[in-house]
Amino acid sequence: MEFLAEYASFLAKTATLVIAILVVLSAIAGMRGKGRRKPGGQLQVIRLNEFYKELRERLESGLFDKAQLKALRKQQAKAEKQQKKAKASDKSEEKSRVFVLDFDGDIKASATESLRNEITALLTLATPRDEVVLRLESGGGLVHSYGLAASQLARIREAGIPLTVCIDKVAASGGYMMACIGEKIISAPFAVLGSIGVVAQLPNVNRLLKKHDIDFEVLTAGEYKRTLTVFGENTEKGREKFQEDLDITHQLFKDFVGRYRPQLHIDEVATGEVWLGIAALNRNLVDELRTSDEYLSTRAREANLFHVHYAERKSLQERIGMAASGTLENTLVGLWSKLGRLR
Known part of the structure; x- marks a missing residue:
């Protein structure tokens, strides 16, 4: 037990020292960078066809012996050569392109900043x-x-470019507001969809204040x-006005969804309820039941897929803060692991 106590003390002192150094560096970086931070980030583009090809080749390497693998690679090389030759002779057969975007939404839809730059670029x-x-994942959030x-x-739709929205887990409320823009909505069988409604709630402590x-x-x-x-102190008139504002917002939400999904019986689905993908298909909230992986791997056989992501540039202060957080977490995990083994 004495060794255990000494070891825990050593780890705690080390973590404290490292975090103190990082905090000082963060403060210095913040002072030096104040008012000088450059806006923007970097657009990253990855060919997903290569990703799927590498997965297949890795699996083939594990399944076949050397002779079989050599014969397979020779056959694949011959097929690729023929495809390139055919493509060179017939420009009309050039593959179309699929641009893949991701949106992982929080309550403030913080990913919108990256999304707007990705769309502007493509x-x-x-x-x-x-x-x-x-590929959309969001349970909704702030209306604006x-x-x-x-x-x-909507900029994509207005440009006449086909837009497909894939939902693997959830697209509810504001998430479904985004999803309905798609000309085609594809959902996993048990993804959560809908919640076409508006909610607002707040506590009131007026009686508590009066009591004191x-x-x-x-x-x-x-x-x-x-x-x-x-x-x-809230009044009935104030409550009526607040409810009126909610009703107006709900009607605008319904009109917006109905504009892009005219096949919906909007009053039947705009009740604030949610449905799993299977049930959502029956209500025309989605067009097809498939996972995004299935859809994209199928499209990769006939089109060139590009994953587009705009990464915001992080300041030195933010990077140091993330490093400090990671150091503390790793230290606590290591300490807990050692304590578990020494007991």
Whole structure:
């Protein structure tokens, strides 16, 4: 037990020292970089056809012996040569392109900044012969944030470029607002979809404040500048106005979805309910049941796939902060692991 205590003390001191150094470096970087940070990031493009090819080749290497593998590679090389020759002689047979984007949404739709840059970039090259595939995962969030994200996707539709949205896990509320922009929506059988509704909730502690003789005043200019509050006393008139605003937002949401999915019976699905993919298909919320992996691997046989991602540039201070967080986590995991073994 004495050794255990000494070891734990040593790890704690080491972690403290490392984190202290990183904090100091972070502060210095913050002061030096204040007001000088350059905006922007970097557009990354990966050929997914090569990714699928490498997976297949790795599997073939494990399944076949050397002689079989050599014969297979020779056959594949011959087939590729013939395809290139045919492509050179007939330009009309040139493969179309599929641009693959990802959107992993939080409550503020923070990924919108990357999405808008990705779309701006691909619209400079993409044509109606191409396709954009969005792999979407989001449970929704702020109305204005997801409204902007959906508007970015609408740029693709307006440019006449086919847009396919793939949902493997969830596209609800604001997530479905984005999904409905797609000309085709593909869902995994048990993905969660729908929630075409609006919700707002807030606590009110006015009675608690009164109980402790605490006054809270709200001064406004404009009859409905403030309807419901956390600290003030809410009125029935304020509640009615707040509900009216929610109803208006819900109607706009329904109109938006109905515009892009006219095949929906909008009043039947705009109840705030969610459905799994199988049930969503029956309600025309989606067009097909498949995973994104299945769809993309199929498209890779007939088109050139490009994964496009705009990576935001992180400041030195942010990188040091991430390093400090990782160091602390690794130290705690290591300490816990050692304690478990020494007990």
